[in-house]
Amino acid sequence: MTRPNDLLLEMQRRMLRIRRFDERASKMVKRGEIPGTVHTSIGQEAQVVGACMALGEGDYMTGNHRSHGHPIGKGAALGPLMAELVGKATGVCGGKGGSMHLADFKVGSLGESGIIGSSIPIATGAALSSKVLKNGKVALAFFGDGASNQGCLYEAMNLSSVWGLPIIFLCENNQYALSTPAHTVTAGVIADRATGFNMPGVRVEDGQDVLKVYDAVKTAVDRARRGEGPSLVEVMTYRFNEHSEGLRIAVDYRDPVEKEAWLKRDPVKMFRAYLEQHGIADAAVLDGLEAEVAAEVEAAVEFADESDYPDPSVAFKDLYTEPFGVTQ
Amino acid sequence: MSVMSFLGAIGAAQREAMEADPRVIIMGEDVQANVYGTMGGKSRADKGDFLQMFGPERIRNTPISEEIMVGAAAGAAMTGLRPIVDLSYSSFLYLAMDQFVNQVAKNRYMFGGQASLPVVFRSAMFYGLNTGAHHSDRPYPMFMNVPGLKIMVPATPTDAKGLLRTAVDMDDPVLSFEACMLWGLKEEVEDREYKIPFGVARTVREGSDVTVVGISTGVHAALQASQKLEAEGISIEIIDPRTMVPLDSEAILNSVARTGRLVIVDPAHQTCSAAAEISAIVAEKAFDCLKAPIVRVVTPDTQIPFSPAIEKQLYPDAVKTIAAVHKVMNSKSRAAA
Numbered sequence: 084m085t086r087p088n089d090l091l092l093e094m095q096r097r098m099l100r101i102r103r104f105d106e107r108a109s110k111m112v113k114r115g116e117i118p119g120t121v122h123t124s125i126g127q128e129a130q131v132v133g134a135c136m137a138l139g140e141g142d143y144m145t146g147n148h149r150s151h152g153h154p155i156g157k158g159a160a161l162g163p164l165m166a167e168l169v170g171k172a173t174g175v176c177g178g179k180g181g182s183m184h185l186a187d188f189k190v191g192s193l194g195e196s197g198i199i200g201s202s203i204p205i206a207t208g209a210a211l212s213s214k215v216l217k218n219g220k221v222a223l224a225f226f227g228d229g230a231s232n233q234g235c236l237y238e239a240m241n242l243s244s245v246w247g248l249p250i251i252f253l254c255e256n257n258q259y260a261l262s263t264p265a266h267t268v269t270a271g272v273i274a275d276r277a278t279g280f281n282m283p284g285v286r287v288e289d290g291q292d293v294l295k296v297y298d299a300v301k302t303a304v305d306r307a308r309r310g311e312g313p314s315l316v317e318v319m320t321y322r323f324n325e326h327s328e329g330l331r332i333a334v335d336y337r338d339p340v341e342k343e344a345w346l347k348r349d350p351v352k353m354f355r356a357y358l359e360q361h362g363i364a365d366a367a368v369l370d371g372l373e374a375e376v377a378a379e380v381e382a383a384v385e386f387a388d389e390s391d392y393p394d395p396s397v398a399f400k401d402l403y404t405e406p407f408g409v410t411q
Numbered sequence: 412m413s414v415m416s417f418l419g420a421i422g423a424a425q426r427e428a429m430e431a432d433p434r435v436i437i438m439g440e441d442v443q444a445n446v447y448g449t450m451g452g453k454s455r456a457d458k459g460d461f462l463q464m465f466g467p468e469r470i471r472n473t474p475i476s477e478e479i480m481v482g483a484a485a486g487a488a489m490t491g492l493r494p495i496v497d498l499s500y501s502s503f504l505y506l507a508m509d510q511f512v513n514q515v516a517k518n519r520y521m522f523g524g525q526a527s528l529p530v531v532f533r534s535a536m537f538y539g540l541n542t543g544a545h546h547s548d549r550p551y552p553m554f555m556n557v558p559g560l561k562i563m564v565p566a567t568p569t570d571a572k573g574l575l576r577t578a579v580d581m582d583d584p585v586l587s588f589e590a591c592m593l594w595g596l597k598e599e600v601e602d603r604e605y606k607i608p609f610g611v612a613r614t615v616r617e618g619s620d621v622t623v624v625g626i627s628t629g630v631h632a633a634l635q636a637s638q639k640l641e642a643e644g645i646s647i648e649i650i651d652p653r654t655m656v657p658l659d660s661e662a663i664l665n666s667v668a669r670t671g672r673l674v675i676v677d678p679a680h681q682t683c684s685a686a687a688e689i690s691a692i693v694a695e696k697a698f699d700c701l702k703a704p705i706v707r708v709v710t711p712d713t714q715i716p717f718s719p720a721i722e723k724q725l726y727p728d729a730v731k732t733i734a735a736v737h738k739v740m741n742s743k744s745r746a747a748a
Contacts, residue, residue, distance in 0.1 A: 143490060177523030186522040193489055194522055198513045204479050205514055208486020215436060215468060216491055235509070238479035245474070401524035402559055404582045407610060407657040 084298050088363050092372065094136055094293050095358060098128040098351050099376040101152045104161060107380050108151065108168055108182075109328045117168050120330070121182045124152030126323030127257060129350030130287075131156040133296025134223060134253050134318070137304050143191045143209040143222040145202035148183045149255075149322070150195035153225055159187040161383035171390035178393040179401070191220075200226055200233030203252070207239045210250035210313075221307045223251040223300075229260030231273045240280040240313065249307035251300060254317040256290075261326045262336040277315035290320035291348040294357075321345035415600040417593045420568035421533070422449045424575035425495060427604050429465055432493060435579060437461065438471040438480060439497025439533075447535070449497070477506035481532065485515045485584070488530035493579060501534040501588055502548040515584045516559030528584040531575070536627070537591045538678060538715065539726055547715035547722075549627070549679045551588045555655050555688065561585045561609060562655040566593065566630035568600050570653055573607030580606070590627045590678075610657030614666075618648035621736050622666040622673050625651055626685055628726070629676030629708070635729035640736055647674075647736060655685055660692050667693055671702035672739040676727045681709040703742030706735040 105123035112121050124131055127149070135156030138144065146153035154164060159175065167174030168182050175187050186194035193209060196202035206224035213220040230236060231254055243250050254273050258265050277284025283306070287299045296318055303314035323346060325332070358364045364372075399410045415423060428435045442450055443462045450461040450470065462470045473480050477498060484494040498504060504511065511532075518526040538547040554560050561583050565571040571589065578585040615630060616637055625633040633649045640647055648666050652659055667673050673693055677686035686707040693705060708727040716722055 145486075175523070176521065176525070179523050180521050184521045186525055188522070188525040193486070194518060194526070196513070198509060201482075201509055201513050204482020204510055205486035205489065205518075207479060208483035208488070208492075209490045210486075211483055212487040212490040212492045215487075216434070218491075220490075222486075235478045235482065238474070238476035239483070241474055242476060242479045242483060246471075402520050403561070404519075404527070 084301060086294070086297070090136065091358060091363055094132050094297070095351075095354055095369070096372055096376060097132045097136070097156050098293065098354065099373060100161065100379065101128045101131060101155050102351050103376055103380045104155060104165070104383070105151055107384060109324065111168070112328045117182070118170055119181060120327045121151070121168065122149040122327045123322070123324045124149055126345070126350070127255060127320045128152065129293035129354065130255050130290040130296050130318045130320045133293040134225070134300045134316075137297050137300035138191070138221060138223055141191060142220050143193050143206060143213075144225070145193050145206040146195040146225040147199065147202065147227060147230065148195065148197050149227070150183055150185050153195060154185050154187045154190065154192040157187070157190045157192050159190050159192060161379055162386035163187070165383040166387040166390050169387045170392065171387055172393040172397070173386065173390040177397060177401070179397070200230035200235050203230070203236050203239045207243055207248060207250055210243065210248035211246065213249055214246070219308060221249045221251065221304050223253055225253050225255055227260065228254065228256040228258060228265040228269060228273065232269060240277070240282065240315065243313040244280045244282050247310065247312040249310070250313045251303045251307060252313065252315045253300065254315065255320060256317050257320050257322045259326070259337065262332055262334065264336070272317070274315060274317035282313050282315060284315040284317070286317040286319065288319050290318035291350040291353060293350060293354050412599045413602055414597050415568045415572070417568045417571055417589070417596045418448045420572035420600055421575060421589065422451055423600070424572045424579070425449060426451060426459065426461070427576060428495070428579040429461065429469065434491060434493045435495065436469045436471060436492055437495045437497060438473050438484060440473055440475055440499055442497050443467065443470055443472045447499070477503050478510055481507035482510040482514060484530050484532070485510060485518065485528060488528045488584070489518065489526045493529045495531045495533065495579060498532055498534040500546050501536045501550055502546055504532070504534055504550060511554070511560070512557050516557045520559055527582045529582045531578045531585045531587060533587045533589065535589050535591045539592050539628070539723060541717060541719050541722060543717040544714045549588070549710070551586070551655055552679045552684050552688070554586055555685065556683070559584070560656060562588070563609065563653065564588045564627045564655055565653060566625065566627055566651050568596060568598050570607060570613065570651075572600055573605050574609070574653060576604065577606040577609060581609070588627070592628055607653070609654040610659050612650050612652045612659035612662035614662070615649035615651050616647070618646035618670070620645050620670055620672065621647045621739055622663065622670045623647045623649050623732065623736070624663055624673070624675045624689055625649055626655070626677045628678055632676050632708075632727050632729050632732050636732035636736065639729070639733055645736060645740060658689075663689060663693065664697050667697050668700045671700055673701070673705045674708060674732065674735040674739060675705070676708045676732050678710055678726050680712050681707065682712050684709050703739040706738050708732055708735045
């Protein structure tokens with residue numbers, strides 16, 4: 084698979100954006116600067132970016148509550164995302180979505196979902212419109228190992244298969260549905276479930292390696308774009324932080340040895356080392372990239388800080404195309 | 412004008428919409444075989460059969476998977492199609508409740524207006540036809556409690572055609588609840604394309620003594636009642652809201668202001684019914700006009716039994732409507748005050 088150097092550097096840039104954005108969001112939520120809670124993608128950046136970069140700019144994507152990484156991976160601007168987390172009028176959803184419900188239609192991000200598995204049918208519908216309108220677009224649905232036990236996934240896989248829809252079902256298997264180990268509630272291997280729906284199912288065992296994820300998803304995207312239908316890609320990964328920031332769980336549900344082993348496989352550090360070792364970029368270039376991303380995140384926080392909160396009347400806007408009743 | 416049945420009128424609206432806009436598709440169980448008679452003619456293109464006319468790309472048979480039917484239609488609507496989803500029976504909507512409530516109703520709002528959802532979900536209420544509790548629901552009031560959805564409950568072929576045509580052209584999600592008992596109802600309907608706006612009630616019959624708001628088959632119960640009541644010298648005004656969301660409360664309030672009495676005939680279960688909401692609106696905004704307490708003619712809060720011996724007694728009909736009108740006419744509550 085050909086992967087031009089500028090593509091590789093862009094992968095590292097987007098992984099860094101997710102890391103720094105989420106590190107900053109984690110601090111802000113603990114200081115009360117972000118209301119509610121956030122679920123970070125720290126540790127899962129390779130899985131997110133490898134998948135997003137395999138898509139084209141016009142392609143569609145839906146996601147879940149672990150949400151910031153998806154639009155960032157798809158190329159969304161950081162300022163409106165951060166403003167949304169803070170609840171400002173300049174937020175990507177005008178302050179009505181918040182951390183779990185980001186969407187940036189400009190980059191094909193059709194919405195994250197706070198309901199597990201619930202956005203999978205939306206991505207399926209986007210793939211249907213692509214097929215009927217013949218516009219060549221591909222859709223990708225991100226969901227976790229927890230969502231792999233929701234019925235709507237199998238309704239979606241079945242329909243996509245019989246209709247030959249251009250969609251990739253991307254299971255981000257971080258091995259825990261909140262505190263519940265996947266193997267205790269999930270029979271067999273998730274990727275193997277594809278067989279029953281007559282579609283390819285592959286598992287990327289090392290989801291910390293952005294190139295392995297990219298190659299697997301690119302194969303599925305190319306297949307979808309050729310009109311050959313859906314694929315299931317399961318990516319094994321690990322979240323480095325707690326399920327949500329600030330959450331304290333009395334039971335230590337993750338084995339410390341397992342956790343330590345995964346923490347050593349930091350996707351951002353691993354890919355930086357790869358880029359240096361393969362002579363794609365030297366330390367100065369990569370340091371420069373880190374500095375640029377750090378400045379971008381700072382600018383995003385500043386943008387959010389300086390923005391106004393939405394006017395109270397906004398609570399009644401955008402429910403329908405034309406206002407009536409309380410929306411008048 | 413030509414004589415159309417309720418089902419024929421729905422078919423006519425769907426055909427108009429399919430011909431007007433290539434982005435309109437129909438998806439649902441058994442739509443290719445035209446099982447319910449809303450997909451055109453008699454299995455031939457020259458007889459207006461939809462599958463022959465528009466092909467399988469736009470007339471899509473689905474698996475029995477309501478959640479993906481509803482969710483995929485929503486996703487397709489958000490990305491450029493204008494789907495009409497045929498969900499067969501209204502009792503099947505519950506299988507897709509998450510998609511209706513968490514995606515269809517919320518996506519425009521939650522994403523700050525980025526999403527448009529031009530999608531129509533049609534379903535038939537099979538009550539009164541001995542199909543038992545799993546096919547007999549009248550669930551439109553449940554969905555009235557979900558901001559973001561629009562709801563039409565047509566009572567005549569003319570309204571079914573005009574409202575459905577409007578619904579397909581609208582960029583908001585619409586649920587259409589069609590009473591199966593009305594399917595065979597026939598009347599003269601305009602052949603040309605026409606659209607009926609949402610949120611505009613129809614005055615079915617003018618009258619001076621009692622306002623009777625009828626919903627779906629409730630309109631016909633009220634019409635039947637009006638003849639006997641006329642003979643008794645009681646004049647009722649019948650209002651059909653046609654769409655429950657938006658609801659034309661002005662039309663109801665204006666009528667009650669003239670008559671001073673209100674009866675609501677609504678085939679839904681009593682608690683949190685459409686009748687309950689209309690009663691609350693009138694009590695809040697027109698209490699001083701009322702000469703008698705409001706009376707609701709609704710289905711009692713029990714499930715629907717199968718046996719023909721015990722089903723029909725539960726629904727609103729002309730006899731119950733007449734009794735309700737007598738009750739509001741004979742009320743002494745305001746006279747004594």
